[in-house]
Amino acid sequence: MILKKNNAKFITLEGIDGAGKSTHLNWLAERLRSQGKNVLVTREPGGTPLGEALRELLLHQAMNLETEALLMFAARREHLDKVIIPALREGTWVISDRFTDASFAYQGGGRGLDESKLKILEQWVQQDLQPDLTLLFDVTLEVSRQRLSANASLDRFEQEKQDFFQRVREAYLKRAAQFPERIRVIDSGRTLNEIQVDLEDIVSSI
Numbered sequence: 582m583i584l585k586k587n588n589a590k591f592i593t594l595e596g597i598d599g600a601g602k603s604t605h606l607n608w609l610a611e612r613l614r615s616q617g618k619n620v621l622v623t624r625e626p627g628g629t630p631l632g633e634a635l636r637e638l639l640l641h642q643a644m645n646l647e648t649e650a651l652l653m654f655a656a657r658r659e660h661l662d663k664v665i666i667p668a669l670r671e672g673t674w675v676i677s678d679r680f681t682d683a684s685f686a687y688q689g690g691g692r693g694l695d696e697s698k699l700k701i702l703e704q705w706v707q708q709d710l711q712p713d714l715t716l717l718f719d720v721t722l723e724v725s726r727q728r729l730s731a732n733a734s735l736d737r738f739e740q741e742k743q744d745f746f747q748r749v750r751e752a753y754l755k756r757a758a759q760f761p762e763r764i765r766v767i768d769s770g771r772t773l774n775e776i777q778v779d780l781e782d783i784v785s786s787i
């Protein structure tokens with residue numbers, strides 16, 4: 582267990598591509614800052630110079646499924662070591678655009694990598710460190726597709742077919758059912774205002 586100064590929290594945002602999490606991420610960071618908290622916003626894969634270089638490869642270079650999972654966790658190890666853990670130790674709240682649930686959803690659910698392998702990597706890379714709160718922005722595939730098609734250049738994941746995203750979505754919902762204390766599912770097919778009312782509730786409860 583790492584010592585978090587001033588009760589700082591580690592919050593992660595998840596969802597299939599096109600679920601709209603980036604919009605909510607900025608809102609959430611501003612909301613917490615307005616309460617006087619120091620907030621660091623970061624992302625995965627990425628968040629460090631090495632992690633961002635790995636992100637470039639992961640999003641654009643074809644590779645073996647296990648290589649993909651190993652590189653996601655290699656980037657995560659660096660991210661934890663250089664950014665996330667030091668920030669929490671100094672009392673800064675950390676909001677990460679994706680974390681390990683994405684590996685279970687995309688490499689596990691989407692690509693079909695054995696969950697037991699992901700669990701080994703998870704244990705190796707983060708030991709008992711888990712997010713304090715995970716917001717899972719959930720939308721139907723139809724909504725996700727509409728939002729993605731507005732975006733001209735799609736990366737290696739965004740180019741995947743419907744059934745891939747269906748499996749990713751199901752894997753995310755399965756994680757949420759497994760960890761109901763940590764993962765809050767947010768129906769993101771609704772209007773921005775409706776979603777923010779929910780987020781406001783969640784923020785005030787932490």
Ligand code: TYD
Pocket residue numbers: 598603625626653678679680681683684685687688738739
């Ligand atoms: P994303 O976070 O959606 O960034 P952007 O909004 O800029 O497109 O892109 C990251 C992609 O990486 C996303 O498609 C999911 C994928 N990913 C994994 O497959 N496994 C992981 O462990 C992580 C963190 C991300």
